[in-house]
Amino acid sequence: MPRVIQKGLSDDELVQFLQRLQSIGQDFWQRNWRESMALPEDLPLHDHEAITRFLLLRTLLNQQGDTNKVRELVRALFAAFKRQLLDEPLKVVSQFYEVLAVFYRVGGEKGAKIYRVGALGGIKPLSLFLYRFAAFAFFISGLDRLLYEIVEDKLQQGVHNLWAFFRDDPILNGGWVGNDPKAVRMLTNWLIWLFGAIWRKVDVNLEDTLMVVDGHVDKVFCRAGAVKTVVYEPQRPFIIVAKDIRSGIETLVKGAPQAIPMFVDEGAFTIAMNWCFETQPNCAECPIRTACLAGRGSDEHLRWSAYRQNLP
Numbered sequence: 001m002p003r004v005i006q007k008g009l010s011d012d013e014l015v016q017f018l019q020r021l022q023s024i025g026q027d028f029w030q031r032n033w034r035e036s037m038a039l040p041e042d043l044p045l046h047d048h049e050a051i052t053r054f055l056l057l058r059t060l061l062n063q064q065g066d067t068n069k070v071r072e073l074v075r076a077l078f079a080a081f082k083r084q085l086l087d088e089p090l091k092v093v094s095q096f097y098e099v100l101a102v103f104y105r106v107g108g109e110k111g112a113k114i115y116r117v118g119a120l121g122g123i124k125p126l127s128l129f130l131y132r133f134a135a136f137a138f139f140i141s142g143l144d145r146l147l148y149e150i151v152e153d154k155l156q157q158g159v160h161n162l163w164a165f166f167r168d169d170p171i172l173n174g175g176w177v178g179n180d181p182k183a184v185r186m187l188t189n190w191l192i193w194l195f196g197a198i199w200r201k202v203d204v205n206l207e208d209t210l211m212v213v214d215g216h217v218d219k220v221f222c223r224a225g226a227v228k229t230v231v232y233e234p235q236r237p238f239i240i241v242a243k244d245i246r247s248g249i250e251t252l253v254k255g256a257p258q259a260i261p262m263f264v265d266e267g268a269f270t271i272a273m274n275w276c277f278e279t280q281p282n283c284a285e286c287p288i289r290t291a292c293l294a295g296r297g298s299d300e301h302l303r304w305s306a307y308r309q310n311l312p
């Protein structure tokens with residue numbers, strides 16, 4: 001893969017950049033965590049087991065999906081099947097025509113509003129939904145104790161134990177996408193937040209949380225100059241190769257004093273969704289403009305994009 005070494009932020013500028021992202025991300029998280037998780041109104045927050053199971057289904061289905069549509073889908077599934085969806089998902093499997101009705105109602109005739117599968121070589125949206133739902137149903141049915149208790153135990157032993165538990169489970173492994181699924185990182189952060197800040201069951205240091213680092217987060221780091229070595233696609237110059245940059249960003253954030261990875265990650269994602277668009281980013285109104293080299297006028301930095309060709 002081609003790569004370039006670009007001008008980077010100074011040490012002081014980098015600290016300022018991360019602090020601003022963290023502040024934006026923390027604010028967003030505290031106001032929106034419930035909506036991000038798509039928790040149904042009639043699923044009580046004190047029902048720890050149900051919430052934990054719901055979030056597992058939510059993250060499995062979220063992979064490669066349109067996030068807003070996946071939120072709608074999991075809420076619609078819960079509205080249709082209520083607690084049975086979470087308590088006895090194999091019984092829900094036995095009513096699968098009703099599940100399909102919900103899937104197509106939310107996702108359109110072929111489910112393509114939920115999963116856009118154009119680049120996936122003939123795989124259907126329904127196929128993506130089926131194997132993820134099956135992984136959830138089989139995993140829940142095989143539990144010999146409450147999932148909530150397992151999560152609490154794992155978390156007591158450290159964030160990495162919880163992360164590895166979900167990532168490496170032999171059944172869930174069939175439902176995750178890739179070897180280091182972003183969805184597992186998202187699930188781990190959500191559970192840390194609930195078990196620590198909301199339910200106060202486990203004392204977790206938020207500095208141990210994980211970066212999710214999707215392509216949009218990568219893009220903000222590259223445009224800002226926080227990433228100096230940028231790897232990009234050979235066929236489509238200036239589209240960054242997110243997976244080759246992710247670990248560098250995670251190491252960078254982990255090494256910054258008092259940085260909280262999940263808030264920094266959320267902050268960068270918020271910037272990407274509201275100002276740092278693929279084409280025509282709104283630098284003039286971006287709240288981190290002074291901490292970003294592209295925002296300060298560097299076209300060399302501004303050219304990077306996550307998914308769409310963004311020729312200068």
Ligand code: SF4
Pocket residue numbers: 220223224271275276277281282283284286287288289290292293294295296302
């Ligand atoms: S200043 Fe511009 S390039 Fe930098 S993060 Fe904001 S929108 Fe993106």
